[in-house]
Amino acid sequence: xxxxxxxxxxxxxxxxxxxxxxxxxxxxxxxxxxxxxxxxxxxxxxxxxxxxxxxxxxxxxxxxxxxxxxxxxxxxxxxxxxxxxxxxxxxxxxxxxxxxxxxxxxxxxxxxxxxxxxxxxxxxxxxxxxxxxxxxxxxxxxxxxxxxxxxxxxxxxxxxxxxxxxxxxxxxxxxxxxxxxxxxxxxxxxxxxxxxxxxxxxxxxxxxxxxxxxxxxxxxxxxxxxxxxxxxxxxxxxxxxxxxxxxxxxxxxxxxxxxxxxxxxxxxxxxxxxxxxxxxxxxxxxxxxxxxxxxxxxxxxxxxxxxxxxxxxxxxxxxxxxxxxxxxxxxxxxxxxxxxxxxxxxxxxxxxxxxxxxxxxxxxxxxxxxxxxxxxxxxxxxxxxxxxxxxxxxxxxxxxxxxxxxxxxxxxxxxxxxxxxxxxxxxxxxxxxxxxxxxxxxxxxxxxxxxxxxxxxxxxxx
Amino acid sequence: xxxxxxxxxxxxxxxxxxxxxxxxxxxxxxxxxxxxxxxxxxxxxxxxxxxxxxxxxxxxxxxxxxxxxxxxxxxxxxxxxxxxxxxxxxxxxxxxxxxxxxxxxxxxxxxxxxxxxxxxxxxxxxxxxxxxxxxxxxxxxxxxxxxxxxxxxxxxxxxxxxxxxxxxxxxxxxxxxxxxxxxxxxxxxxxxxxxxxxxxxxxxxxxxxxxxxxxxxxxxxxxxxxxxxxxxxxxxxxxxxxxxxxxxxxxxxxxxxxxxxxxxxxxxxxxxxxxxxxxxxxxxxxxxxxxxxxxxxxxxxxxxxxxxxxxxxxxxxxxxxxxxxxxxxxxxxxxxxxxxxxxxxxxxxxxxxxxxxxxxxxxxxxxxxxxxxxxxxxxxxxxxxxxxxxxxxxxxxxxxxxxxxxxxxxxxxxxxxxxxxxxxxxxxxxxxxxxxxxxxxxxxxxxxxxxxxxxxxxxxxx
Numbered sequence: 001x002x003x004x005x006x007x008x009x010x011x012x013x014x015x016x017x018x019x020x021x022x023x024x025x026x027x028x029x030x031x032x033x034x035x036x037x038x039x040x041x042x043x044x045x046x047x048x049x050x051x052x053x054x055x056x057x058x059x060x061x062x063x064x065x066x067x068x069x070x071x072x073x074x075x076x077x078x079x080x081x082x083x084x085x086x087x088x089x090x091x092x093x094x095x096x097x098x099x100x101x102x103x104x105x106x107x108x109x110x111x112x113x114x115x116x117x118x119x120x121x122x123x124x125x126x127x128x129x130x131x132x133x134x135x136x137x138x139x140x141x142x143x144x145x146x147x148x149x150x151x152x153x154x155x156x157x158x159x160x161x162x163x164x165x166x167x168x169x170x171x172x173x174x175x176x177x178x179x180x181x182x183x184x185x186x187x188x189x190x191x192x193x194x195x196x197x198x199x200x201x202x203x204x205x206x207x208x209x210x211x212x213x214x215x216x217x218x219x220x221x222x223x224x225x226x227x228x229x230x231x232x233x234x235x236x237x238x239x240x241x242x243x244x245x246x247x248x249x250x251x252x253x254x255x256x257x258x259x260x261x262x263x264x265x266x267x268x269x270x271x272x273x274x275x276x277x278x279x280x281x282x283x284x285x286x287x288x289x290x291x292x293x294x295x296x297x298x299x300x301x302x303x304x305x306x307x308x309x310x311x312x313x314x315x316x317x318x319x320x321x322x323x324x325x326x327x328x329x330x331x332x333x334x335x336x337x338x339x340x341x342x343x344x345x346x347x348x349x350x351x352x353x354x355x356x357x358x359x360x361x362x363x364x365x366x367x368x369x370x371x372x373x374x375x376x377x378x379x380x381x382x383x384x385x386x387x388x389x390x391x392x393x394x395x396x397x398x399x400x401x402x403x404x405x406x407x408x409x410x411x412x413x414x415x416x417x418x419x420x421x422x423x424x425x426x427x428x429x430x431x432x433x434x435x436x437x438x439x440x441x442x443x444x445x446x447x448x449x450x451x452x453x454x455x456x457x458x459x460x461x462x
Numbered sequence: 463x464x465x466x467x468x469x470x471x472x473x474x475x476x477x478x479x480x481x482x483x484x485x486x487x488x489x490x491x492x493x494x495x496x497x498x499x500x501x502x503x504x505x506x507x508x509x510x511x512x513x514x515x516x517x518x519x520x521x522x523x524x525x526x527x528x529x530x531x532x533x534x535x536x537x538x539x540x541x542x543x544x545x546x547x548x549x550x551x552x553x554x555x556x557x558x559x560x561x562x563x564x565x566x567x568x569x570x571x572x573x574x575x576x577x578x579x580x581x582x583x584x585x586x587x588x589x590x591x592x593x594x595x596x597x598x599x600x601x602x603x604x605x606x607x608x609x610x611x612x613x614x615x616x617x618x619x620x621x622x623x624x625x626x627x628x629x630x631x632x633x634x635x636x637x638x639x640x641x642x643x644x645x646x647x648x649x650x651x652x653x654x655x656x657x658x659x660x661x662x663x664x665x666x667x668x669x670x671x672x673x674x675x676x677x678x679x680x681x682x683x684x685x686x687x688x689x690x691x692x693x694x695x696x697x698x699x700x701x702x703x704x705x706x707x708x709x710x711x712x713x714x715x716x717x718x719x720x721x722x723x724x725x726x727x728x729x730x731x732x733x734x735x736x737x738x739x740x741x742x743x744x745x746x747x748x749x750x751x752x753x754x755x756x757x758x759x760x761x762x763x764x765x766x767x768x769x770x771x772x773x774x775x776x777x778x779x780x781x782x783x784x785x786x787x788x789x790x791x792x793x794x795x796x797x798x799x800x801x802x803x804x805x806x807x808x809x810x811x812x813x814x815x816x817x818x819x820x821x822x823x824x825x826x827x828x829x830x831x832x833x834x835x836x837x838x839x840x841x842x843x844x845x846x847x848x849x850x851x852x853x854x855x856x857x858x859x860x861x862x863x864x865x866x867x868x869x870x871x872x873x874x875x876x877x878x879x880x881x882x883x884x885x886x887x888x889x890x891x892x893x894x895x896x897x898x899x900x901x902x903x904x905x906x907x908x909x910x911x912x913x914x915x916x917x918x919x920x921x922x923x924x
Binding site for chain 1: 537553
């Protein structure tokens with residue numbers, strides 16, 4: 001059977017996401033991000049194009065490494081101003097029937113008890129179409145504003161993440177039994193108390209003795225996304241994630257990452273196919289190759305180098321304003337920096353990577369590949385990438401938010417459908433069921449199902 | 463000029479709010495609270511009836527004082543299961559143009575830095591129609607699940623509240639100057655960094671050095687609601703609130719509270735009219751008095767005494783399961799308890815208040831009056847109440863969520879409009895402007911405008 005290709009849209013509730021500087025393009029619409037109608041329009045476009053989901057990034061902080069200040073990020077509209085992604089879900093869910101919603105929420109920044117209710121609520125209101133991108137921390141600037149001197153160390157973040165997940169799994173999966181909500185009007189029993197359990201969690205980071213406030217939502221646990229690139233991150237993804245995002249500029253890099261993730265899933269006792277992997281990519285297309293090329297050059301001319309360096313400095317922790325634009329990048333002393341540098345080398349090993357070249361490289365579509373061409377050419381590239389790397393689909397960044405997605409909907413989706421490589425209709429059911437065709441719930445072997453709540457102590461003497 | 467009457471709808475994102483037991487009524491629809499379409503239907507009904515706003519209560523905990531357990535609350539559907547109220551705002555905002563949204567958020571339970579962004583986002587997406595009901599804490603069960611042994615003491619809660627407000631005011635009102643967002647495509651300046659200020663807040667409870675993540679929303683600070691009944695609560699409301707909710711069963715009680723609130727506003731240097739006061743009430747009406755009376759008796763027959771006692775025990779901190787139903791209530795040793803007892807006495811000073819009588823009293827519409835009758839009779843009562851108590855309007859509880867609001871829309875609104883006591887059309891503009899006709903922003907004399915952020919230290923040597 002021919003393997004299908006899946007699409008996610010990669011977005012952010014902000015005036016600028018990736019592709020720094022593109023907001024200056026005359027056809028750009030990202031200033032409309034504060035309008036409700038903008039998001040419902042985008043959601044309906046993606047649903048008509050049978051995207052799996054719209055994936056909303058978030059950082060809860062600012063890019064202030066470049067020049068030791070937020071100024072360049074503000075000037076360049078680099079992920080600031082930035083609004084809450086969760087608020088977009090009920091809005092877009094009310095305007096669609098099938099589209100999924102992946103929302104980023106960093107778990108060091110909200111208590112699991114309140115967060116669990118927020119996600120259950122979104123899952124209820126969307127009819128089971130919510131996913132959660134588990135982020136364990138990111139910008140020091142976010143930590144400082146939350147009264148923490150800086151974010152926790154990398155490994156401790158993952159320890160906390162493990163416990164955080166244990167708490168929310170207990171709330172989502174084990175506090176309310178199926179059928180606990182009886183709604184027996186005659187007997188005046190709304191909920192059977194014998195089937196609702198306090199989770200009695202007492203851990204290193206969290207104490208949560210009580211019951212979950214929400215009754216079970218269609219998926220109970222939202223679909224779990226993760227994007228960890230480090231080895232600890234891959235182990236975490238292998239254990240917990242149902243969908244992962246990878247970003248790398250070449251088939252070689254992405255193939256290795258995909259293999260590592262599927263091995264991590266296998267090591268955690270799961271089947272490699274229990275994990276869907278989406279590779280970040282940007283598609284620039286049009287009615288002809290010439291039109292696509294012209295569009296690409298036009299987009300490139302709007303990339304803002306300083307804004308790109310503000311983004312790159314935030315990612316890597318290195319203040320690139322301290323180096324001339326033609327300086328060669330030899331070494332970046334941080335996990336994210338080494339990973340970025342590896343990306344540049346992989347994109348073109350023969351090239352000497354200067355600061356300017358790196359900025360230009362991430363300036364359109366971030367660290368993923370850019371597929372440019374007529375519809376059949378782009379379809380060929382996507383299919384080749386999938387065959388070479390074993391990804392399940394692509395997480396599509398944009399150059400211009402509506403235009404890039406409209407082009408994919410108009411040119412690429414029909415081309416892939418003609419080749420039998422893209423679905424024509426959604427399945428019914430929750431987001432998890434649409435993706436895995438195996439019911440609404442986490443698989444029985446998933447750690448969220450396997451965690452147990454402590455049994456009741458001897459009946460409290462009430 | 464004849465004074466107009468205002469309506470708010472009093473709701474909760476739950477299967478049961480007040481009126482415990484009424485979910486068992488055959489015409490009840492509250493089981494639909496998890497459906498997006500349910501809330502958009504309700505919002506459109508309220509907008510057609512020109513309500514000021516829908517006001518969403520929240521507790522973030524369970525009623526577990528009765529029998530020392532959550533069982534009775536679960537059995538009776540007493541504010542559990544309970545979903546996040548904030549998620550309803552973008553959904554209902556997308557389906558309406560004018561209706562306001564008052565959302566309850568307890569400030570001890572989320573960090574002001576993240577909360578400020580959540581509210582700015584809702585204000586953006588709703589076009590400036592969001593209000594925030596400031597709650598300083600409520601149920602011990604909520605505090606325990608958030609890793610706090612119990613909630614802070616009453617006065618310390620208000621100290622923390624004062625600082626919390628200082629932080630969010632700095633973020634909402636003072637971090638971004640008007641016009642900071644330039645969006646100059648030719649000059650490639652999205653935001654002028656000189657007009658965005660870090661708030662540099664360093665206080666007893668919170669340190670927030672950075673800038674607000676969101677650009678200014680239409681109202682900047684959401685419309686501020688408060689419902690504090692204690693003297694510290696009234697002082698707090700007098701200082702900060704633009705709208706307050708009061709609940710009392712008699713004109714005497716409510717008149718005194720309104721006078722206290724308006725004095726507190728005056729003491730804080732504000733005009734008494736800067737505060738809109740809504741009194742909780744339930745309206746039971748129909749085409750005729752007989753129909754209304756029959757409906758009232760029908761509703762009463764569905765009140766669940768045990769569920770009402772679970773609610774009353776949670777409010778007062780007294781476990782009423784320890785007393786027989788015919789025991790007389792003489793004294794309740796808590797602020798909320800004394801206030802509840804005062805309510806009972808005020809409702810009928812000549813009556814001996816037993817446990818059962820108290821449960822029946824709060825069983826329909828909580829602690830406010832119940833206006834029963836034909837449309838002209840109810841209109842007479844509302845007008846008399848307003849004249850006697852100086853309230854600006856009513857916060858309408860429901861017996862059955864859709865039916866109670868439909869009855870008000872169908873019978874009471876047209877009757878009041880005929881008498882020139884209820885608006886026929888909304889004003890354009892933000893929620894604040896609709897209510898006060900004085901622009902989108904907090905008044906210049908409001909503490910949120912008066913608070914200052916520390917000036918910049920000598921330019922950081924970047």
